[in-house]
Structure formats: C-alpha cells, structure tokens
Amino acid sequence: xxxxxxxxxxxxxxxxxxQKTRLQGNQYTISLMNAGLQAGLLTSQEVARIQxxxxxILRDLxxxxxxxxxTSVTTExxxxxxxxxxxxxxxxxLSFEEPEKAITYLKAVDPRRIYDKGVEKVNQCLEEVKLLxxxxxxxxxxxxxxxxxxxxxxxxxxxxxxYGVIFDAHNTMASIDYPLAVDDMRxxxxxxxxxxxxxxxxxxxxxALYGQQELLSLLANYGRECRFNYRIELFNxxxxxxxxxxxxxxxxGAANTxxxxxxxxxxxxxxxxxxAKPQIRTLINEAVxxxxxxxTIDSELKAYMDRCQENLIQRVKHAAKHNxxxxxxxxxxxxxxxSLVVYFNKEExxxxxxxxxxxxxxxxxxxxxxxxxLIRSSxxxxxxxxxxxxxxxxxxxxxxxxxxxxxxxxxxILAKIVFCEELRxxxxxxxxxxxxxxxxxxxxxxxxxxxxxxMSRDRLEAVERNMNDIxxxxxxxx
Amino acid sequence: MYLSRIFNSLNQSVQEQYRTELLALNxxxxxxxxxxxxxxxxxxxxxxxxxxxxxxxxxxxxxxTKELIELFSTSAFxxxxxxxxxxxxxxEIYYYLKNETExxxxxxxxxxxxxxxxxxxCGGSLDLLKSKLEEFASEYRxxxxxxxxxxxxxxDEWNPNI
Numbered sequence: 001x002x003x004x005x006x007x008x009x010x011x012x013x014x015x016x017x018x019q020k021t022r023l024q025g026n027q028y029t030i031s032l033m034n035a036g037l038q039a040g041l042l043t044s045q046e047v048a049r050i051q052x053x054x055x056x057i058l059r060d061l062x063x064x065x066x067x068x069x070x071t072s073v074t075t076e077x078x079x080x081x082x083x084x085x086x087x088x089x090x091x092x093x094l095s096f097e098e099p100e101k102a103i104t105y106l107k108a109v110d111p112r113r114i115y116d117k118g119v120e121k122v123n124q125c126l127e128e129v130k131l132l133x134x135x136x137x138x139x140x141x142x143x144x145x146x147x148x149x150x151x152x153x154x155x156x157x158x159x160x161x162x163y164g165v166i167f168d169a170h171n172t173m174a175s176i177d178y179p180l181a182v183d184d185m186r187x188x189x190x191x192x193x194x195x196x197x198x199x200x201x202x203x204x205x206x207x208a209l210y211g212q213q214e215l216l217s218l219l220a221n222y223g224r225e226c227r228f229n230y231r232i233e234l235f236n237x238x239x240x241x242x243x244x245x246x247x248x249x250x251x252x253g254a255a256n257t258x259x260x261x262x263x264x265x266x267x268x269x270x271x272x273x274x275x276a277k278p279q280i281r282t283l284i285n286e287a288v289x290x291x292x293x294x295x296t297i298d299s300e301l302k303a304y305m306d307r308c309q310e311n312l313i314q315r316v317k318h319a320a321k322h323n324x325x326x327x328x329x330x331x332x333x334x335x336x337x338x339s340l341v342v343y344f345n346k347e348e349x350x351x352x353x354x355x356x357x358x359x360x361x362x363x364x365x366x367x368x369x370x371x372x373x374l375i376r377s378s379x380x381x382x383x384x385x386x387x388x389x390x391x392x393x394x395x396x397x398x399x400x401x402x403x404x405x406x407x408x409x410x411x412x413i414l415a416k417i418v419f420c421e422e423l424r425x426x427x428x429x430x431x432x433x434x435x436x437x438x439x440x441x442x443x444x445x446x447x448x449x450x451x452x453x454x455m456s457r458d459r460l461e462a463v464e465r466n467m468n469d470i471x472x473x474x475x476x477x478x
Numbered sequence: 479m480y481l482s483r484i485f486n487s488l489n490q491s492v493q494e495q496y497r498t499e500l501l502a503l504n505x506x507x508x509x510x511x512x513x514x515x516x517x518x519x520x521x522x523x524x525x526x527x528x529x530x531x532x533x534x535x536x537x538x539x540x541x542x543t544k545e546l547i548e549l550f551s552t553s554a555f556x557x558x559x560x561x562x563x564x565x566x567x568x569x570e571i572y573y574y575l576k577n578e579t580e581x582x583x584x585x586x587x588x589x590x591x592x593x594x595x596x597x598x599x600c601g602g603s604l605d606l607l608k609s610k611l612e613e614f615a616s617e618y619r620x621x622x623x624x625x626x627x628x629x630x631x632x633x634d635e636w637n638p639n640i
Contacts, residue, residue, distance in 0.1 A: 059538055069584035072530070072537040072576060 018099050026186060028090035029054075029106070036103040046107055053111035054089070058082050065167060080167070087170035087189055088118030095121065122165050125190045130160065132197040139204055143215055144231050151178035152200075159193055181239045181308045202304050203238035209295055210241060210258055218244055218258045222330045227424045240330065242291075242305060243312050247329045249287045255294035265331040272320045280320065284313050349381045359393045368398040372405050382413070389444040399447035400454075408459065412466035415452070418445050423467075430464040496523060496540040503544060507551035511558055514547075518562040525566045533573045542585045546572060549593045555602025567604050568592070571611060578615035582622065 018035040033050060036042035042050075061081050062073050092114050096102040106114065133156055140152050159174035170189045180199050187195055207215060215237075222240055223230035244258040250271070251264035260268070272280060288309050292302050319328045350358070358378045365371045371394065379385050394402065403411065415430060416423070418440075422433045434453050440446045452460065500519045507513065514522070522543075530537050546568055550556060556564050575588060583591075592611065600606035 062536070062538060066581070066584075069586075070576070070581060071539040071541050071585060072535050072573070073581060074577065075534040075536055077581070078536040 018103065020099060023099055025090075025094070026188065027086070028094055028102075029086050032093060032099060032103055032106060035099065036106070039100075039103075041100065041103045042107060050106060050111055054082070054085060054115075057085050057112055057115055061085065061166065084164075084167055084169040084171075085115060088122050088165075089114050090118070091121040091125070091169075091191070092118035119165060119169075122169050122190055125194055126163065126165060129190055129194050129197060132194065132201060133157075133160070136197055136201045136204065139201065139208060141204055141207055141215065141237070142212055143219065143237070145219070145237060146232050147178040147234050148237060151176050156193075156197070163190065163193075165190075177234060179234055179236050181236045181242075181311070182304070199304065202301050203236070206297075206301055206305070207237055207241045210245075210256065214258045215241065217332070218330055221333055224333060225326060225330055228420070239308060239311070242308060243315075243328065244330050245291055246284060246287045246312065249290055249294075250283065255291050259332045260329055261332055265326070265329055268329055269325050272316060272325060273323075275320070277317050280317050281313050284309065284316060288312075349383050350379075355384060355387060359388065359391050362388075362393050368401045371398055372401050375402060376405060386417075390442060392443055394444070394447075396447075399444060400451050403448060403451040408462045408466050411452070411463045412470060414448060415463060415467055416470055418448055430460065430467060493523065496543075499540060499544065500547070503547050506548060510551050510556075512551045512556065512561050513558065514562060514565075522562060522565055522569075526569050529566075529570050529573050533577055535573055535576065542572070542589070543569070545586065545589050549589055550596070553593070553597060553602065555596070564604065571604070571608055575611050575615060578612070579618050580622065583618070 018032075018039045018041065022031060022035045022038070024031045033042060033047050037044065037047055058078065058081060061084075062078060065077070065081060066073060089111070093102040093106065096105065136156075137152060141148070143149075155174045155176050159172070162168075162173040163171070168189075172189060172192055174193075176196065178200070180196065181203060182199065184195060185192075218240065219230050219237075222235075223233075226233075241258060244260060245255060247253075247260055247268060248257050248264075249255055251260060251268045253260070253264060272283075275283065288305060291297075292305060297305065315328050316325075319325045358374070362371050362374055365374065375388065379388060406414075419430070419433050422436065430452075434449065438449065440449070452463070455463075497516065497519050500514065500522075501516060504513045526537075526543065547565065550565070550568060572589065572592065575592070576583075576585075579588065591614070592607065595610050595614075596602060596604075596607050599610055
C-alpha cells in the first residue's frame with residue numbers, strides 16, 4: 001500500500017489541482033471523478049471505464065443479493081447496493097491525504113481493488129466500533145435518563161445486528177434518540193457510529209468524574225427548573241454537567257462539584273448581568289480552562305469541551321440579556337417538602353387477560369353507574385386506569401360520571417399527565433390551560449378536559465393545589 | 479430510474495448477443511408452430527426495456543426472457559399471429575409480479591406459477607391471468623407480513639461478546 005501511494009505521488013504535477021470545495025465526503029468517489037474531469041486529471045473515457053467497472057461490481061453483488069435466483073431487482077435495491085459499494089470505495093479513497101493522489105490511484109488501479117480495500121476498511125472500522133461499544137457499556141452512567149439508557153442498551157445493539165458491510169454499509173440501521181453535544185450528521189453508516197460512540201464515551205467519561213449523587217441531584221433540579229420529567233426528555237447530560245461545573249468555578253466553588261447554592265446563583269446573576277458580551281466570553285473561556293486543568297482532563301476530551309464551549313457562551317449571553325439565567329445555571333433547591341409523593345406499584349397491575357375480561361364486563365353494562373362502580377372496585381393500579389381509559393370502553397357522559405367519582409388527588413395526577421406540555425410554561429396554571437384551544441389524540445383526554453371545565457371553582461382550585469404538590473420527580477412509576 | 483437507464487445502456491453491447499440467443503430459441507419453439515423474426519425480437523427487447531423502466535427495475539440478463547419463451551411456447555393457447563404481442567404482455571405481467579411479490583420469489587418459480595395458472599385456471603386468457611396473479615400477490619404479501627410480525631421482537635438482540 002505504502003509503495004503504491006509513493007508511485008501515485010510521483011505522477012502528480014503541481015498544475016493539476018482539484019478544487020477541494022467541490023469534494024463531498026458523502027459521495028467522495030463520484031465527486032472525485034467530477035473534480036478530476038474538471039481539473040484535467042481524468043479523461044471522459046477514463047471516467048466511463050471507472051463507472052463501468054463499478055457497475056460490474058454492482059452486477060456481481062445483485063447476483064449475490066438474489067442468491068442467483070433472480071436476474072432482476074428493483075431500482076431501489078440496485079441503488080442501495082450501489083451506494084453501499086461507493087461507501088466502501090469512499091472509505092478507501094478518503095484515506096489518501098491529497099485528493100489528487102486518490103484520483104491518480106483511481107485512474108491507475110482496478111476499481112474492484114479499490115472496492116475490496118474499502119470493504120476491508122469498513123470491516124476494520126466495524127471491529128473498532130464493537131470494541132468501543134463494550135467500553136461504553138462498561139462505563140455507562142447509572143442515571144435514570146431513558147434516552148441515554150435505551151440508546152446504549154437497545155439501539156446500539158440493533159445496529160450491530162442489522163448492519164451489513166456488503167449490502168448496507170452506508171446505512172446507520174438504528175434509531176438513536178440520545179443527542180450528543182456535538183454531532184456530525186453528515187457521516188453515515190459505521191463511520192457515523194464510530195464518531196457517535198467515541199463522543200458518547202468522552203461525554204460519559206467526563207460525567208463520571210462527578211459522583212452519582214451529584215449527577216442525580218443536578219438532574220432532579222434541572223427537571224424542576226424546566227418543569228418536565230427529565231427521565232423521558234431528550235437533552236444532553238454532558239452539556240448540563242459541564243455548564244454547572246463551569247458555574248461552580250465561576251461562583252467560587254470547586255471544579256469537582258455541580259451544586260450551585262442560591263447564594264452562588266445570586267452572585268453569578270449579578271456578575272453575568274453586569275458584564276458585556278466579550279467579557280462573558282472571556283470569563284467562560286477562563287473557567288473552562290481552569291476546569292480542564294483542575295480535573296486533569298486529557299487532550300481528546302479537552303478538545304471536545306472546547307468545541308462545546310461556544311454553545312455555552314451563546315446560551316449564557318442570551319440568558320443574561322433576557323434575564324433567564326435560572327434556566328442555564330441549575331441551582332440547588334432545598335428539597336421542598338411536597339405533601340404528596342405518589343407511588344405507582346407495578347406489582348398491582350392486572351394481567352392482560354384479567355384486564356381484557358374486566359373491560360368486557362364494563363362494556364356489557366348498560367348503566368353508567370354500574371360501569372363506574374365496577375371500575376372503582378376493580379382497578380387499583382394507575383397503569384390499569386390509563387389502559388382502561390385508552391381502551392375507549394366508555395362513551396360520552398360515562399366519562400363524566402367516572403371523573404366525578406374521582407378525588408382531587410386522582411384528578412391532579414391525570415391533569416399532570418394530560419397537561420405535561422402546557423405545565424412547562426411558568427405563566428400557565430390549570431385555569432388558564434383550560435381556556436386554551438386544545439386538540440387531544442385520545443377521546444378520554446378530551447372528556448377529561450370538558451369535565452374539568454364543568455367543575456366548580458372550589459374543586460378546580462383544590463385540584464390545582466394538589467397538582468402543585470406533586471412533582472414529576474415524585475411520580476415514581478415502578 | 480437513472481440506474482435502470484444506465485444498465486440498459488450498458489447492456490447495449492450485449493444486445494446483439496441477446497438477439498442471437500433469442501433467435502436460436504426458434505429452433506425449439508418451431509415445433510409448436512411459433513417463431514420470432516429478427517424484427518419481432520428487436521421490438522420485444524425495446525418493449526422489455528420500456529417495461530423495466532416503467533416498473534423501476536434493473537435487469538441483468540436475458541435468462542428470464544428465454545425461460546418465459548420456452549415455457550409459454552408449449553402452450554396450445556398461443557398462436558403465431560399473436561405470439562410476439564403475447565410475449566410482450568407476459569413480460570409486463572412478469573415484471574409487475576416481481577414487484578408485487580417484493581422480489582421474494584425466484585424467477586423460475588414465478589414463471590412456472592404464471593404458466594400453470596395460464597394453462598389451468600385461465601384457459602389462455604391474459605386478462606384472467608393478470609387478475610389471478612394480483613390475487614396471488616396480495617395473498618402472498620399478507621402471509622409475508624404475518625410471518626414478519628411473528629418474527630418481530632425475537633431478533634433484536636445482539637451479544638457484544640460474539
């Protein structure tokens with residue numbers, strides 16, 4: 001390989017330069033051919049020969065794909081296989097430092113050889129990604145954030161199971177929900193996965209520098225501040241951790257803590273609100289540098305943190321200007337004693353068979369009072385209540401009868417679920433939410449809202465008081 | 479669609495060879511009173527390319543066409559005067575069916591299925607054949623979907639220790 005590269009470089013002359021802006025990482029082979037034609041490094045006959053050689057590879061792979069049982073395929077299948085072939089070819093040609101060398105190689109060497117070497121590269125990358133996954137899995141944070149856990153435990157293994165180097169090299173083959181702080185979505189296939197896992201490992205490594213209690217407390221405070229259930233939200237944990245660590249340093253705290261007290265917050269607020277934008281930048285730059293030094297961050301993570309810094313600077317500038325720093329600086333709150341902590345025990349759930357049987361009984365009754373009585377006496381689990389409501393086993397005023405039989409706590413819990421989006425806005429309370437024009441997917445949700453709208457003011461206020469006493473944080477489902 | 483055109487143009491070089499192979503088939507079909515002229519073959523290949531293009535398919539060889547001719551030329555329902563037209567229609571039905579059965583049935587199986595229906599249930603009617611095959615394809619897809627649903631969920635595991 002080395003000697004091939006050397007021979008190629010000798011053939012180059014300085015005048016034959018390609019315009020690098022014309023090259024696309026995602027379609028490197030094709031853009032190389034186009035750029036090569038324009039720079040006079042390739043003739044149209046050579047391009048036709050190269051194209052024809054790739055079509056021959058495609059022909060062979062289609063034969064392999066159909067196991068020789070079909071001589072035709074859909075254009076979609078053929079295009080997919082061709083994209084996979086070019087992905088492998090790109091993988092090899094991108095390994096040349098200069099595009100001109102890659103073009104000369106393309107000109108001199110049989111494209112099948114380029115393809116084979118590309119497949120080797122893709123395979124090699126896949127093996128590296130498998131190792132990366134093992135390391136990532138072993139260092140996974142113990143935190144109840146669904147997107148993070150499900151991505152590592154479920155989505156990434158799906159990738160390994162479905163990924164095919166020959167027919168699907170360019171496909172990413174997994175639905176990854178957890179967002180990285182910095183992601184390059186232009187990459188595809190196994191090279192995207194490599195980047196994703198490398199970055200997730202870096203992010204996880206940084207978060208692991210903090211104790212689990214620190215992390216859990218930060219997440220809980222973040223959820224309270226944003227008025228959402230952080231367990232099911234899509235957000236980047238690393239950015240949250242890094243920014244609070246920076247604020248800890250800026251407010252005189254230690255680098256290895258994420259807790260910002262109210263006093264620290266007030267000090268930070270005063271400081272940041274009085275600074276001009278360039279000064280905020282300098283301040284954050286210095287704090288990040290200090291954080292890196294105190295935690296003896298290695299060069300790779302340091303470079304990654306530097307890339308995330310700009311986002312933090314912009315967020316702080318914006319928040320300082322609009323007086324919303326509380327959303328950026330997550331402050332430790334006294335654990336407000338909420339009068340209600342709601343536990344939903346999975347153990348009390350009915351089996352599917354039991355549930356189906358009760359639902360049939362409900363539907364068999366004619367009188368709404370009988371239906372309500374049966375529901376009240378049969379259901380003890382909140383999950384079952386939700387399943388029952390979702391099953392559409394009630395009609396019109398039967399819903400009203402059921403909701404009227406509920407206590408304010410039960411109504412408050414349902415309201416917290418139905419209005420979870422609206423409740424994020426600090427300016428909205430239950431009464432104002434009920435005035436909004438809303439569309440619901442489920443019939444029961446619409447009936448629930450109508451039932452609340454018909455409720456007396458006193459009862460509605462009691463529901464609202466209960467809602468304020470329930471934190472999503474305290475709605476433990478298992 | 480673009481690929482379909484590229485393949486067809488790449489196949490230009492072998493068009494002559496295809497024509498020779500198809501002409502040679504006349505030796506086998508002549509016994510059934512069926513013969514294609516060089517002009518018939520040329521037009522048939524043009525029609526086939528158009529069918530492939532309109533159904534969004536890429537064809538790599540002439541084998542399926544040869545098999546189709548050999549199979550159907552034995553049918554008593556096909557007469558010389560409509561032979562070339564019938565072959566064109568059969569090509570159209572065949573590629574339509576390849577799409578509708580999601581490429582899950584091999585060329586040979588599909589062609590034999592067409593021939594059996596043509597002979598036995600359709601009495602040589604191409605319209606009837608189309609409608610029977612539509613029913614067949616829809617039933618086939620339904621079974622396919624059912625099988626996939628049964629398999630779903632059971633195959634989502636990957637062992638990192640492998």
